[in-house]
Amino acid sequence: MEALTESGIRPPDTAAEQPLLRVKGLTKHYQSASGGRIVACEDVTFDVYPGEVLGIVGESGSGKSTVLQCLFQDVMPTSGEAYLSSFLGGTRNLWEADRRERRHLRTHDMSMVYQNPRQGLNLMVTAGGNIAERLLAAEWRKVADIRAKASDYLSRTEVPLDRMDDFPAFFSGGMQQRVQIAKALANNPALVLLDELTTGLDVSVQAGVLDLVRDIQHRLGMTAIVVSHDLGVIRLLADRTLVMKDGHVVEAGLTDQILEDPQHPYTQLLVNCVTH
Amino acid sequence: MTEPLLSVRDIRKQITLHILDGKQVSPLRGVSFDLAPGEFLGIVGPSGAGKSSLIKCLNRTYLADGGTANYRSASGEIVDLLHAPERTMIRLRRTEIHYVSQFLKAPPRIPALDVVASVIVNRGGDPTEARARAAETLSALGIGPELQSSYPSLFSGGEQQRVNVARALVDPPRLLLLDEPTSALDAENRAKVLEIVRRAQANGTAMIGIFHDIEMLQQLADNVIVLEDGLVTQHGPIGSVQIPGYIEAGAAEFV
Incomplete structure (x- = not known):
């Protein structure tokens, strides 16, 4: 019999699959008022593959949002490398990009949905105008195209079209979040970053937003990183999951494995704290 | 051998x-x-x-x-x-490879028919054909059209188990x-x-x-x-x- 029992790992065609995003050794330190060093995240390394949703779970202060902020260039890391295959052929470290390239990253290659819609939306620009801003930044020029795209994405995200010309300042939290999602997806970025997108919403509204993201993921096959403290959100959306604590990735694996056979003491605690 | x-x-x-x-x-x-x-x-x-x-x-x-x-x-x-x-x-x-757990872990707020059809769709199958095969498999297991359009979370334990089996067998895998x-x-x-x-x-x-x-x-x-x-x-x-x-x-x- 041929070597069936050998323990060699020979993955089939997945071996040829290339990650969309590779992050190596991402570290962010802050200085505290007293001059001490605060570790926001330390030596965070992971890959994201095309079409997959990667979950990052952890409590507040674990560094999970810092990872997204660094990727989206809101915050510059202390050290680390990241390569996005859609950006300059995956040859340029995102954190060594110049101003113009960084702008391109934020407008063309990636988008971010923030926990607080105030960060992702201009609340005193109409819902349609917010999406138009994003498309203009991505160099869309024809007003008719922009208008059509805006109404397409607002209807996909179930924002009533008769509210398109209203200001999101007067929308409910759930609807603001849906406008933010429409804006983030409108120019079809390679990578979508979702930071605590349901935190602070009523449970029934949370369900609607999660169903929307799941539905879009299935229909458009978007690649995303979902950051949440809520294992329910991770369970619903993520194929693979990283668990972060005190700035470090303490565990990584298939989402069902993280939930059913957690290895790290912190993950075991987290899984056992879930009330449903 | x-x-x-x-x-x-x-x-x-x-x-x-x-x-x-x-x-x-x-x-x-x-x-x-x-x-x-x-x-x-x-x-x-x-x-x-x-x-x-x-x-x-x-x-x-x-x-x-x-x-x-x-x-x-x-x-x-x-x-x-x-x-x-x-x-x-x-x-x-x-x-x-398909794993059937003892209890159904279907995503919430998705009708039974789509829960089953998604197996084929995720393998690249045509959604319309997937739904037809899902309906056929669920019916063979005694889950009729009425239930097919409802959410499995509302089903009895036995009905949920049959949705689970339907999901596994709507497009039989190589290893179950x-x-x-x-x-x-x-x-x-x-x-x-x-x-x-x-x-x-x-x-x-x-x-x-x-x-x-x-x-x-x-x-x-x-x-x-x-x-x-x-x-x-x-x-x-x-x-x-x-x-x-x-x-x-x-x-x-x-x-």
């Missing part, structure tokens, strides 16, 4: 419960067996013997602590299910891992499951199944493993293995 589809050697599993002061349990203490293509291998044993742990290790829902499980994929490659990259496991789960898929079913519905499992068997699907129901086992299994305290105590053709008395006693609880 044909090459095995799956060759399991010395699987070990230890669980350390940090939240219980590092208490350790060892559900699997060195399990080995081969599974031929198209074979149905039944697993029996008392509760706590490690039956579910074994199936979960093969699906990578559990991380094994030792051993190998070399699986011959459709493309002819040998993949160690215990150690293959996560992305490989995701692909195999989508295309050729079954963890007591009929524990909540009455005799009539067990017969429906039996029928549809047989169809998949005829189609060449190999299966590893945990059953508390001796009749199901006798009608489906080619071979049986008796698992006790994390070890294989018997392994052989269904007729030659002495099925311990607790199996039938176990079935009685559910009927």
Whole structure:
């Protein structure tokens, strides 16, 4: 019999699959008022593959949002490398990009949905105008195209079209979040970053937003990183999951494995704290 | 002799419960067996013997602590299910290995029909055809159109189990891992499951199944493993293995 029992790992065609995003050794330190060093995240390394949703779970202060902020260039890391295959052929470290390239990253290659819609939306620009801003930044020029795209994405995200010309300042939290999602997806970025997108919403509204993201993921096959403290959100959306604590990735694996056979003491605690 | 589809050697599993002061349990203490293509291998044993742990290790829902499980994929490659990259496991789960848990874990707020159809859609199938096949499979299991358009979270335990079976068999995989898929079913519905499992068997699907129901086992299994305290105590053709008395006693609880 041929070597069936050998323990060699020979993955089939997945071996040829290339990650969309590779992050190596991402570290962010802050200085505290007293001059001490605060570790926001330390030596965070992971890959994201095309079409997959990667979950990052952890409590507040674990560094999970810092990872997204660094990727989206809101915050510059202390050290680390990241390569996005859609950006300059995956040859340029995102954190060594110049101003113009960084702008391109934020407008063309990636988008971010923030926990607080105030960060992702201009609340005193109409819902349609917010999406138009994003498309203009991505160099869309024809007003008719922009208008059509805006109404397409607002209807996909179930924002009533008769509210398109209203200001999101007067929308409910759930609807603001849906406008933010429409804006983030409108120019079809390679990578979508979702930071605590349901935190602070009523449970029934949370369900609607999660169903929307799941539905879009299935229909458009978007690649995303979902950051949440809520294992329910991770369970619903993520194929693979990283668990972060005190700035470090303490565990990584298939989402069902993280939930059913957690290895790290912190993950075991987290899984056992879930009330449903 | 044909090459095995799956060759399991010395699987070990230890669980350390940090939240219980590092208490350790060892559900699997060195399990080995081969599974031929198209074979149905039944697993029996008392509760706590490690039956579910074994199936979960093969699906990578559990991380094994030792051993190998070399699986011959459709493309002819040998993949160690215990150690293959996560992305490989995701692909195999989508295309050729399906695990049926004892209880349905369907995503919320999706109608039963779409829960089942999504298996085919995720394999790249046509959504309209997927829904037609899902409807046919669910109907064969006694889940009619009325229920098909409802959310499985509202179903009875037995109905949920049949949605679970429909999901596994709407497009029979190469390897099916079954963890007591009929524990909540009455005799009539067990017969429906039996029928549809047989169809998949005829189609060449190999299966590893945990059953508390001796009749199901006798009608489906080619071979049986008796698992006790994390070890294989018997392994052989269904007729030659002495099925311990607790199996039938176990079935009685559910009927």
